[in-house]
Amino acid sequence: MQVPETLPLLMGQGNDETIKAILSNPEDHQENLMRLSRICKVKLTFNTPITVWQSRRKFKNDVTEHIFGGFFKCGVGFCYKFSTTSRHGQYLNMDLVKSYEPVFNPAFKTFEQFKKKFDLFFITEAQIKKLWEETSSQTGQRYTPADFRQIGPAGKKALESFLRQFRGVSNVDPSTYSPRTYAGQSYHMADGYCDGTGMGNFSRDISISHRLGNPLVHYASEYSGTGNGRYGLLVTKNTFLWMEDD
Secondary structure, eight states, X not given: OOOOTTGGGGTTTTOHHHHXXXXXXXXXXXXXXXXXXXXXXXXXXXXXXXXXXXXXXXXXXXXXXXXXXXXXXXXXXXXXXXXXXXXXXXXXXXXXXXXEXXXXXXXXXXXXXXXTTOOTTTSOHHHHHHHHHSOOTTTSSOOOGGGEEEOOHXXXXXXXXXTTTXXXXXXXXXXXXXXXXXXXXXEEEXXXXXXXXXXXXXXXXXXXXXXXXXXXXXXXXXXXXXSOEEXXXXXXXXXXXXXXXX
């Protein structure tokens, strides 16, 4: 098994150090799969059909190639994640892996394409332009359509509460915001929250917030009681832009 020939195509997109590490250790396939999955999804091709688990209950039989969202080392050896954000996965027999390659996310071709993903009710055009010129702190690449994620039932509940106070980033009504104090600083916030308990097996606690004067709305999806999860910006009533995990 060799490192993918397409790896150099990821250079110059904020991934140079990762790619150099992979190319300098071409035989350490487990470590290289973990490195590569931190910047993109990875397609594995197998020597023989296998069963791939997508959750603890759902699986696919007779798979000869599959796109994985992540890998990790565990007590039983080397594992693949059920999904990009999952903390669980299944043992992977590396002897069955014939080859692997990065999966390239299609980039937006123009600023206008990118801008169409946003609702100016939740973010200013100047802030959208700033995001267009930046790279994701999570992937090190320019934002792609894959970074825009759907809001689930808990998110919709949080949004319903948030919209009772929020009138738009360009049409703020300060009287609907609540005063807050943190680290000696005073400010005003509009926010909505939903405890994910009872909203489904994979629901998290969702919070949506806007600080008076800010050009954007924050979105947080956290594991209950941990303060860890996924963070980004609310961009429409149905989607948020994924910016980082912790």
